[in-house]
Amino acid sequence: MEEKEIQEVVSLPRIGDPAPSFKAVTTQGDINFPSDYKGKWTILFSHPADFTPVCTSEFMTFASMEEKFEELNCKLVGLSVDGLYSHIAWLRTIKEKIEYKGMKDVEVTFPLIEDITMEVAKKYGMIQPGEATTKAVRAVFFIDPKGIVRTIIYYPLSLGRNFDELHRVLVALQTADEFGVATPADWRPGDDVIVPTAGSCGTAKERMESKDEMHCYDWFFCTKKLDEEKVWKAIKK
Numbered sequence: 001m002e003e004k005e006i007q008e009v010v011s012l013p014r015i016g017d018p019a020p021s022f023k024a025v026t027t028q029g030d031i032n033f034p035s036d037y038k039g040k041w042t043i044l045f046s047h048p049a050d051f052t053p054v055c056t057s058e059f060m061t062f063a064s065m066e067e068k069f070e071e072l073n074c075k076l077v078g079l080s081v082d083g084l085y086s087h088i089a090w091l092r093t094i095k096e097k098i099e100y101k102g103m104k105d106v107e108v109t110f111p112l113i114e115d116i117t118m119e120v121a122k123k124y125g126m127i128q129p130g131e132a133t134t135k136a137v138r139a140v141f142f143i144d145p146k147g148i149v150r151t152i153i154y155y156p157l158s159l160g161r162n163f164d165e166l167h168r169v170l171v172a173l174q175t176a177d178e179f180g181v182a183t184p185a186d187w188r189p190g191d192d193v194i195v196p197t198a199g200s201c202g203t204a205k206e207r208m209e210s211k212d213e214m215h216c217y218d219w220f221f222c223t224k225k226l227d228e229e230k231v232w233k234a235i236k237k
């Protein structure tokens, strides 16, 4: 492979970068990304191929959860390097024939991008040649209402994603933005959150002696309560 070609294949937006823009044909009509999604969160995700089992289980799961993402002002946008007619046939098969884990008659109403040229997949680093040169890996990009990439997660071809985790990531990102906090390991709404580090929030001594609801494990590690109800009220539409 030529050096330029390799660079193109591995180009990758990073967290904090503006989401690379593109125009594409999808199962829901043409889109202009990310400008069509201004003011909304978006999860742009890729799958390796239509008519494959792991991808089918993923699409059924994601489509069944779409409302939970919608409540958080978040749109889903899928992509694979298959063509539009393959996408349409696959989604119709899912709806008409597949019953899986209690899910049936599942209609995928979010757009699925056709990317036969791999132009979009290459822009987003979804083609990872060590894994596959002709298929996208399972990439997930969380893009905020200003069009900034906020989280990137990659899975290999053989590993189906955990969609509860993708929902948790979105909730945590929105909570961090709304309340100016960070979220600790395995955080869920209702758990304590991490308050900003010393310097932005008083001196270390002040923080350790603070009488408010903060709990400091040490000068650099302070948490406070944040009610679950307050979280949902702030982030749910």
Ligand code: BEZ
Pocket: 048, 049, 052, 053, 054, 055, 056, 157, 158
């Ligand atoms: C699948 O979705 O089942 C799959 C797709 C590509 C490679 C391996 C598995």
